[in-house]
Amino acid sequence: MKLLQVDFEYQGALGDEMSKALVGLAGSINKEEGLIWKIWTENESDKLGGGIYLFEDEASAKSYLxxxxxxxxxxxxxxxxGIIFDINLPLTKINNGPVFKGKII
Known part of the structure; x- marks a missing residue:
């Protein structure tokens, strides 16, 4: 598994407005090769948007990025x-990281 972190300057709508405007995009992201999940991120004070993604493999993460x-x-x-990270699974498991989705390590 690989974690992808993406952030960028974003001047558009955030919060509920963003949720309504980008629902179609959110649905399409679920169809991306190798995607397990995405967490949408936003920071209104710094005008940043982005996301944290979990992919099955590095090739899928690179292709999506x-x-x-x-x-x-x-x-x-x-x-x-955009930065691709490895995941320290033993420590993530201790802290209940949402990367296991039925997997046993």
Whole structure:
């Protein structure tokens, strides 16, 4: 498994407005190859949007990051940060991290 963290400057609607405006996009993300889940992130005071994603493998995470970055650039977003992380599963399990989804380690 790989964790992908993406954030970017976002001047659009947040909160309930964002939820209503992007429901279609959220649904389409579920169809991405290798995606297990996504947590949407927003920070109104710093004008940031983004997400934390869990993918089955690094190839899926890289492919999604490339596609998502191109989509954001097409929307006029220029400062995009995407980082792929390994997960320390033993420590994450101690802290009840939501990465196990029926898996036993």
């Amino acid at each position: 490339e596609m998502h970055s191109a989509r954001l650039k097409g929307m006029g977003v220029t400062k995009i940060r």
